[in-house]
Amino acid sequence: MLFDVVVLTDSRQLAFRADDWYSRQVHREDGLVLDALRDAGLTVCRLAWDDAGFDWRQARSLLFRTTWDYFERFGEFAPWLERASRQCRLFNAAELIRWNLDKRYLVELENKGVAIVPTRYIEKGERRSLAQLVDASGWQELILKPAVSGNARHTYRFDAGDAGRLECVFGELVEAESMLLQPFQRQVLEDGELSLMVVDGRFSHAIRKTPKSGDFRVQDDYGGSVHPHAASDEEIAFAEAAVRAVPFDVLYARVDLIRDDAGRLAIMELEMIEPELFFRFRPEAAGQLAAGLRRRLADGAA
Template identity: 65%
Template sequence: MQFDVVVLTDNELLQHNENDWYSRQVHQEDGLVVTALSRLGLKVGRKDWAETGYDWTQCRSAVFRSTWDYFHRFAEFAPWLEQVGRNTRLFNEAGLIHWNIDKHYLGILAEKDINIVPTIFVERGDARSLAHVVAETGWEDLILKPTISGAARHTYRFHALDSERHECTFGELVEQEAMMLQPFQHNILEEGELSLMVIDGQYTHAIRKTAKAGDFRVQDDHGGSVHRYDASADEILFAEAAVAAVPFDVLYARVDLIRDNDGQLAIMELEMIEPELFFRFCPEAADTLAAGIARRLAV
């Protein structure tokens, strides 16, 4: 067996480019995980998940960290996940990854009394117009996005009266994939979005993401910024309860939440596939992650 744990990345992030801030940041984060695992006496490697010809049976386990091209290559990723998962233990596990890829999971959380941002799902092939669906919601300021997406792919904010401007885009998208509508959450403009890291069932640290002026997207891909944040007791309890409601063993999760338009804590997303966990703000959380992996491998 070559490795006890492989830290998974994608090809573009495999090599360290000291001249690129993004590459430095990724390698700092992944490096904290590699170091924490190595300190526990585990044999650790770091690989592109899509490396051609690699024999994944040579790894006891693999942990998803910066595989941020998977949603652009899902036709390759899905069979890879099935094949590798037969012989290599995955963290998080393949069943959870499939569950978390599709944001229909938000409806399942709502059924378990976890407050989510109100969401309407429009299934693939739905023949209704966008204007028709929007009229049924009664919402005036809306967000439209696919149920399977990442990095704000095909995410649109619009007013109900402007639905017709997005009809062609909506029609083309819904022919290919399920979509979702949500009322725009106005607190995100002033307060941003909170991300609480829950590792091995326990809160470790948090950050606050804010959008650049004139935008609503908090991702750094779109000019958003990240700040250290000290979560309150009620935010911590809410995040841990949301993760506990997931019907799988969750090694790590990033709980993205806001105060909704009614002032209540609400889940935007639970990120449990390859979320950035912002270890640079709390390096000891990497040790918590490593300990959780080591304990699971010992069973």
């Protein structure tokens, strides 16, 4: 059977576990997408991206949704992505995925006039110590994280004077991958982080993520919580402009942003590979996604 769309997940998320809140949430979100695609007249199924038994030529397109193990298995994911992109359409496209994988894209966005959280990119194999890099930054409270990552993997918050305690960790990480250094945004502790969903070029809905008491990570895996957010006109215009600055066609994006100390909006991350899009807060957004995908399949847009 030829499927119009295969909705991609990872093997851990395939089976529905009624006693697991996380599984219920994942399947609700993916279910909304599957239903919207069917309502748009498309034939669909849901598979793990590493399903060795499926012939990807039997899919017109692949939609990345909950492939949340890709950064842990990047050595397998990268060649699979190359093969899959030669056999069918990807949403978002492989070129965009490759661009978005490495957070060096933040520097490119800044060069196009999009305000970002200040970021120092540290190349793999950097010989300077973390203390030297921190001293050169002038920042007093910092975040260190990999350039290719997700779900706060190897994300560390520390004071400049405590860089020494992370030297061994930093040395091991930078030997294997590029890293990012950023000033810690204390507003996250009080105001959280905003996420604006932009689907098919238009703002859809927004949420606010807040960390649990005593932590700085907003992901629900670490006890963070999610709340609906009524985005202002300024926030919507900022998010849509950030997506327009991307040098590729963007079917869906989650724009993570904060306000800096001066109250200005700034991009934390622009997630366009497999972001959680919080459809449960606005199920109609899944229909917006399905309509945009169907139009692209029909007109052959890149």
